[in-house]
Amino acid sequence: MHNLTDLLAKTKRMMEAKGVNDILITSDQRLLYNTVVVRWGKTLTYHRLGSYAVKQNLITISRSLEDAPEFVVIADIWHELLHVHFNRKQGNKAHSRLFHIYEERCPQFKDAEKYMRELCLKIYCKKHPKAHIVERNGKTYVSTPSSAPVRSSSVRAMDMIQSILNKNVFHTEEDD
Numbered sequence: 001m002h003n004l005t006d007l008l009a010k011t012k013r014m015m016e017a018k019g020v021n022d023i024l025i026t027s028d029q030r031l032l033y034n035t036v037v038v039r040w041g042k043t044l045t046y047h048r049l050g051s052y053a054v055k056q057n058l059i060t061i062s063r064s065l066e067d068a069p070e071f072v073v074i075a076d077i078w079h080e081l082l083h084v085h086f087n088r089k090q091g092n093k094a095h096s097r098l099f100h101i102y103e104e105r106c107p108q109f110k111d112a113e114k115y116m117r118e119l120c121l122k123i124y125c126k127k128h129p130k131a132h133i134v135e136r137n138g139k140t141y142v143s144t145p146s147s148a149p150v151r152s153s154s155v156r157a158m159d160m161i162q163s164i165l166n167k168n169v170f171h172t173e174e175d176d
């Protein structure tokens with residue numbers, strides 16, 4: 001399992017090299033950025049792989065990423081650090097267009113995103129034995145056997161996992 005404190009320091013160095021820190025405007029933001037702490041979450045998740053809690057100034061990285069390559073964990077920390085930069089208290093939307101521009105400055109961002117999406121689908125299938133992964137035209141989907149009764153609750157879950165394919169899989173939980 002990666003040492004997250006080391007990876008946080010490494011991610012910050014990479015961000016600084018890409019000029020991302022230029023968007024830290026207030027001294028409060030800088031203080032949060034300089035003192036933010038990162039820890040592993042306790043459970044396997046598939047719809048959210050990281051979160052940032054402003055009050056505790058704490059980034060939590062999902063246990064799902066414990067065996068992921070370093071560049072994937074860095075991309076996850078990078079994303080959560082951007083929530084320090086784009087603090088909602090400054091009136092920012094959680095994932096604005098500008099947020100995504102800075103997110104894509106992360107090296108290997110596309111590869112990390114792909115890895116995370118596929119990982120989420122695998123974990124989803126582990127937790128839902130009737131679901132399985134299918135590849136179609138180079139894209140990954142989750143499917144259930146047509147003979148299996150589909151309950152409304154699982155339809156909603158399926159909608160969610162399918163939407164993961166088209167959206168960012170890391171989301172944030174912010175205390176206000």
Ligand SMILES: [Zn+2]
Nearest residue numbers: 079170171172
């Ligand atoms: Zn987010």
